[in-house]
Amino acid sequence: MSADPTQVLAFETDCHLFDGCGFDKVSPGLHSFLFEPLWGNADGNGFYFNKPMLLALLGSVIVVGFFWAAFARPKVVPGKLQMVAEAGYDFIRRGVVYETIGKREGEKYVPLVVSLFFFVWMMNLWSVIPVAQFPVTSIIAYPMVLAAIVYILWVSLTFKRHGFVGFFKNVTGYDKSLGAVLPLAMTIEFFSNLIVRPFTHAVRLFANMFAGHTLLVLFTIASWYMLNGVGIAYSGVSFVMTIVMTAFELFIQAVQAYVFVLLTCSYIQGALAEHH
Amino acid sequence: MTPALVLLAAEGEKENPLIPPWPELVIGLIAFVIVFGFLAKKLLPNINKVLEERREAIEGGIEKAEAAQTEAQSVLEQYKAQLAEARHEAARLRQEAQEQGATLIAEMRAEGQRQREEIIAAGHAQIEADRKAAASALRQDVGKLATELAGKLVGESLEDHARQSRVIDRFLDELEEKAEATR
Numbered sequence: 001m002s003a004d005p006t007q008v009l010a011f012e013t014d015c016h017l018f019d020g021c022g023f024d025k026v027s028p029g030l031h032s033f034l035f036e037p038l039w040g041n042a043d044g045n046g047f048y049f050n051k052p053m054l055l056a057l058l059g060s061v062i063v064v065g066f067f068w069a070a071f072a073r074p075k076v077v078p079g080k081l082q083m084v085a086e087a088g089y090d091f092i093r094r095g096v097v098y099e100t101i102g103k104r105e106g107e108k109y110v111p112l113v114v115s116l117f118f119f120v121w122m123m124n125l126w127s128v129i130p131v132a133q134f135p136v137t138s139i140i141a142y143p144m145v146l147a148a149i150v151y152i153l154w155v156s157l158t159f160k161r162h163g164f165v166g167f168f169k170n171v172t173g174y175d176k177s178l179g180a181v182l183p184l185a186m187t188i189e190f191f192s193n194l195i196v197r198p199f200t201h202a203v204r205l206f207a208n209m210f211a212g213h214t215l216l217v218l219f220t221i222a223s224w225y226m227l228n229g230v231g232i233a234y235s236g237v238s239f240v241m242t243i244v245m246t247a248f249e250l251f252i253q254a255v256q257a258y259v260f261v262l263l264t265c266s267y268i269q270g271a272l273a274e275h276h
Numbered sequence: 277m278t279p280a281l282v283l284l285a286a287e288g289e290k291e292n293p294l295i296p297p298w299p300e301l302v303i304g305l306i307a308f309v310i311v312f313g314f315l316a317k318k319l320l321p322n323i324n325k326v327l328e329e330r331r332e333a334i335e336g337g338i339e340k341a342e343a344a345q346t347e348a349q350s351v352l353e354q355y356k357a358q359l360a361e362a363r364h365e366a367a368r369l370r371q372e373a374q375e376q377g378a379t380l381i382a383e384m385r386a387e388g389q390r391q392r393e394e395i396i397a398a399g400h401a402q403i404e405a406d407r408k409a410a411a412s413a414l415r416q417d418v419g420k421l422a423t424e425l426a427g428k429l430v431g432e433s434l435e436d437h438a439r440q441s442r443v444i445d446r447f448l449d450e451l452e453e454k455a456e457a458t459r
Contacts, residue, residue, distance in 0.1 A: 030293060040299075047299050048299055049299075049303075052300065053299070053303040056307040057303065057306070057307050057310075060310040063311050064310060064311055064314040064315070064319075067315060067319045068314070068319060070319075071319040071320070071322045071323045072319065072322065074322050074323050074326040076329050076330045076333055082323075085323075086323065086327075089320070089323060110320070111312070111315055111316035112312065112316070114315060114320065115308070115311045115312040115315045115316065116308075118311070118315075119307070119308055119311045119312075139293075139296070139300060140293060140294050140295070140296045141296030141297065141301045141303075141304050142304040144296055144301065144304075145301055145304035145305045145308060146304075146308060149308070203294070206294075
């Protein structure tokens with residue numbers, strides 16, 4: 001972390017345990033997710049460019065580059081790279097889209113879902129890539145953009161498929177058999193589907209990456225902070241935890257990307273279904 | 277803490293991490309659109325085409341293999357049928373030949389038997405006829421010679437035919453008896 005000049009951590013490399021320097025001076029927090037702009041000024045309302053933006057664009061280029069290398073001139077008998085990319089593509093296409101939406105209706109949404117999965121995964125992966133070491137998705141703007149795209153798609157699909165009344169019924173989960181509780185159920189469903197759901201869709205990814213990054217930073221900083229006198233023993237434990245958490249994060253990154261596209265598919269499926 | 281860090285830390289407390297600044301939204305959208313554009317417009321259609329081609333190639337290969345197998349099967353059956361037919365034919369021919377041979381042998385044996393019997397019968401008849409001819413010729417010759425001899429010896433013509441023939445016959449009978457006795 002300390003090797004990264006763009007990240008302004010409240011992290012002083014001279015601050016150690018038993019030196020009269022408190023951990024509150026170096027501990028990670030919200031400031032760990034704020035970056036001084038590489039270009040422009042973040043204080044005003046003007047445009048600026050910072051490290052997460054750079055990572056986001058670079059991540060896009062990497063994802064496109066990977067698939068370009070694999071699929072630009074695809075062969076019927078695939079090479080190694082094409083085989084790996086095909087496995088990933090097939091996993092999302094068959095394992096996620098066909099499973100939830102179905103082959104006939106789902107085929108149209110395969111490109112979106114595949115793009116979403118690999119984009120989100122790449123953004124998450126930045127968390128453990130040396131020097132970058134920051135998950136872009138731990139900044140709410142990025143999951144929010146993706147959730148908004150899915151939300152707009154979902155709303156327009158529901159309208160197109162069911163018309164205005166049908167949209168209302170679909171969104172509110174209209175069901176006559178509920179009787180007296182129907183108004184209450186419809187109100188709850190309306191808020192849940194139309195207002196809370198896009199928010200939770202974005203925040204689920206954001207919060208996981210945010211928490212994961214905080215944990216990694218915490219153990220990394222703690223390993224350095226306690227590296228003084230008897231603290232070395234604690235430091236070792238913290239360092240091991242850093243490695244364990246890095247492995248765990250690798251797992252969580254893939255899982256969260258998977259969950260994000262699985263929810264996307266389930267929303268699209270809900271929009272296409274005859275009844276809510 | 278350096279002044280800059282204090283500033284940022286203070287700012288961090290003010291900032292809500294759930295409220296995104298607009299430049300980040302713009303960059304996020306651009307970044308995703310780049311990925312989506314390339315994948316949806318070029319790369320995924322590319323690979324879909326190839327996957328379809330591969331599927332067809334595999335199915336075509338399977339179909340071809342199946343056709344070849346059916347053909348091989350039918351050829352094998354045909355061959356087997358032909359072989360069985362040939363075997364059957366051979367067996368039939370062999371049996372026929374055996375039967376024919378047996379009847380031929382039997383016929384030839386019967387024919388041989390018949391010819392042998394004929395030859396034997398003919399031989400017997402010939403011998404009998406020869407014997408009879410010889411016997412009668414001999415009887416005449418011996419009678420004549422004996423008469424002549426007796427005439428010469430006696431000097432007297434034996435005119436009396438009745439007696440003469442009686443004497444000759446008696447003589448010949450004696451001769452035959454002698455011959456019977458010596459046989």
